[in-house]
Amino acid sequence: MYETEDIAVVILNWNGQDLLEIFLPSVLKYSGDAKIYVADNASTDKSVDFVRSYFPSVHVIQNSENGGYAKGYNDALQKVTEPLLCLLNSDIEVTNNWLNPIIDVFNADENTAIIQPKILDYKQKTHFEYAGAAGGFIDKYGYPYCRGRIFNAIEEDNSQYNDIKDIFWASGACLFIRNSVFKKLKGFDVSYFAHMEEIDLCWRAFNSNYTTKYVGTSTVYHIGGATLKNSSPKKTYLNFRNSLFTLVKNTDSNLFIRTIIRMLLDGIAGIRFVLQFKPQHFVAILKAHGSLYLNLGRLIKERKLLPNRSNYYNTNSIVWSYFIKKRRKF
Known part of the structure; x- marks a missing residue:
């Protein structure tokens, strides 16, 4: 049976000292015995020095280059041994008791390989956030959408998705995955660099008969677009x-x-x-x-x-x- 000490929360960083200053404290406050990592993608700012000076309990993994989200995580996670991984964006605020509902679902179902919590908008906390909302699905032609967000139509959170449900894909903004499954699937496709790589990973997991779940009893708040704006x-x-x-x-x-x-x-x-x-x-x-x-x-x-x-x-x-x-x- 998994406990919080079996989780590695891995935050990928690239020149994001300002985001780490804001959001890393909540991760440390609410993550119990989980091991916290900052995986740095060859930042040129003072991110690494900042983490080592002000958050000495956080483990720093330094990648040799900025390989984007996909290669950045692939490289860093080779050095992480905890059985459960949480890939967490640097612009996410976590909440009290966010990990326990996730652990309960992993413990209850061996076939559940990937989990996403409820993702709300940090700037408008009454509404879902674009990148993931209440769990992702996909249509016949490969267009993704979410419970709580279809294209740019975003729903208010009225507890309508406070459930646990099978979904098709989990947001890379906050994605939990069994370490063994991540390695079996050979991680992310590095040719993607950034965006959609989590959907590809979840699709490959689905095609390999694994289940991806949404756990609406765990909540995080995401800024969204902090790295690359929607207008780009x-x-x-x-x-x-x-x-x-x-x-x-x-x-x-x-x-x-x-x-x-x-x-x-x-x-x-x-x-x-x-x-x-x-x-x-x-x-x-x-x-x-x-x-x-x-x-x-x-x-x-x-x-x-x-x-x-x-x-x-x-x-x-x-x-x-x-x-x-x-x-x-x-």
């Missing part, structure tokens, strides 16, 4: 590119038709950006599609090495549901 064309590029990578690698036998329809839908999104006078985001989508073509051979090779299951999606098209049927809640 780079973020648009990474989200569209990595989503296509994930679909090609993991979807069922209807790969060709799903990918074609998905790319057409992306084209509509690109036109929408043009109409909104955001041409850089339109170009970002074009670059994302170009990157898919350049990497298609590698992705197909990886796909052949992975199992896949056909019943992965929760709805046929969340794009249709949101933009045509005006669905705004899960």
